[in-house]
Amino acid sequence: MGQQEILWGIAPIGWRNDDMPEIGAENTLSHLLSDIVVAGFQGTEVGGFFPEASILKKELQLRNLRIAGQWFSSFILRDGLEETEKAFRQHCAYLQQVEATVAVVSEQTYSIQGLDQNIFTEKPNFSDLEWKNLCQGLNRLGMIAKDYNLMLVYHHHLGTGIQTSEEVDRLMVNTDPSFVHLLYDTGHIYVSDGDYMGLLEKHIDRVRHVHFKDVREVVLQECKKIGRSFLASFLSGMFTVPGDGCIDFAKPYKFLLESDYKGWIVIEAEQDPSVAHPLEYALIARKYIDRLCRQEDIQ
Ligand SMILES: O=C1C[C@@H](O)[C@H](O)[C@@H](O)C1=O
Numbered sequence: 101m102g103q104q105e106i107l108w109g110i111a112p113i114g115w116r117n118d119d120m121p122e123i124g125a126e127n128t129l130s131h132l133l134s135d136i137v138v139a140g141f142q143g144t145e146v147g148g149f150f151p152e153a154s155i156l157k158k159e160l161q162l163r164n165l166r167i168a169g170q171w172f173s174s175f176i177l178r179d180g181l182e183e184t185e186k187a188f189r190q191h192c193a194y195l196q197q198v199e200a201t202v203a204v205v206s207e208q209t210y211s212i213q214g215l216d217q218n219i220f221t222e223k224p225n226f227s228d229l230e231w232k233n234l235c236q237g238l239n240r241l242g243m244i245a246k247d248y249n250l251m252l253v254y255h256h257h258l259g260t261g262i263q264t265s266e267e268v269d270r271l272m273v274n275t276d277p278s279f280v281h282l283l284y285d286t287g288h289i290y291v292s293d294g295d296y297m298g299l300l301e302k303h304i305d306r307v308r309h310v311h312f313k314d315v316r317e318v319v320l321q322e323c324k325k326i327g328r329s330f331l332a333s334f335l336s337g338m339f340t341v342p343g344d345g346c347i348d349f350a351k352p353y354k355f356l357l358e359s360d361y362k363g364w365i366v367i368e369a370e371q372d373p374s375v376a377h378p379l380e381y382a383l384i385a386r387k388y389i390d391r392l393c394r395q396e397d398i399q
C-alpha cells in the first residue's frame with residue numbers, strides 16, 4: 101500500500117461553480133479537461149455543466165482522464181425518501197456510465213450554503229426525529245449506490261445540518277458502515293471546527309473519498325468578523341488550493357498513507373475564476389503535492 105494506491109484529481113469548481121453557475125460560465129468542458137491534463141491530474145468530478153455520459157466519456161478517453169464522482173444534493177427530510185430515491189437512481193445511473201467510484205451526498209434540507217445568511221452563526225440543526233429519518237434514508241441511498249457499483253460518501257458541509265465533528269460523529273454512529281461512507285473535506289472542517297485532523301483520525305475507517313481544500317486564515321477571520329454568507333466568503337477568497345493557505349497537508353496525507361487509504365484525493369477550491377486563474381491555481385496545487393509526495397517522512 102502507499103502512494104501508488106492514491107489517485108489525484110482536481111474538482112471543476114475552480115473553473116465553474118454549481119453553487120454559482122454564472123461565474124466562469126465561459127469555461128467549456130474541453131477547456132477544463134485540457135487544463136486538468138496540463139496540470140498533471142488523473143481525473144476530476146462531474147460538474148453541473150457536464151454533458152450526457154457518452155459525450156463526456158469520449159472527452160475523458162481522448163485525454164486519459166477518469167471521473168471520481170459527483171455531488172448529489174439530497175432532500176430526504178423535505179421531499180421524503182421515495183422522491184429522493186428517484187433522483188438518486190438517475191444520478192447513480194449516470195455515474196455508472198462514466199465509471200465513477202463515488203456518489204457524493206449532502207443533505208440540503210434547511211441548508212443556508214446558497215442563502216444570504218451568516219454561514220458562521222446561522223447553520224440549521226436537525227431534530228432527533230429528522231436525524232432518525234435522515235440516517236435511515238442515507239442507508240437506503242447507500243444500498244442503491246452499491247447496486248450501481250458506487251460508494252455513497254457523505255460530504256459534511258458548512259451551513260448544513262451535518263457540518264461539525266459532533267454532527268459527523270452522530271451520522272457515523274447512526275448509519276450502516278456497509279452503505280454510508282465519509283467524504284473528508286479539509287476546508288469545511290477547518291472553517292467549522294479548526295481541528296482538521298480530529299475528524300480524520302476518528303473516522304478514518306469510514307473515509308472513502310477526500311477533498312483537499314485549503315483556507316486563507318486572514319480572509320476567514322475577516323469573513324467571520326463581517327458575518328459573510330458561504331457564497332460571499334468563497335468569493336472573497338476564504339478557500340484556496342493546497343499550498344496557498346494555512347493547512348499543513350502533510351498531516352492528513354501522511355495519516356491517510358499510514359492508514360492504507362486507497363482512492364481519490366481531489367483538490368478543490370471554490371474561488372472566483374476571474375480573480376484566481378484556474379490553471380494557475382491548479383499548477384500551484386500540483387507543485388505542492390509533488391513536494392509533499394517527495395518528503396522523506398512520507399515515503
Ligand atoms: O465538494 C464540494 C462541492 C461544492 O458544490 C460545495 O459547495 C463545496 O463547498 C464542496 O466542498
Ligand SMILES: [Co+2]
Binds near residue numbers: 255285311313368
Ligand atoms: Co468538498
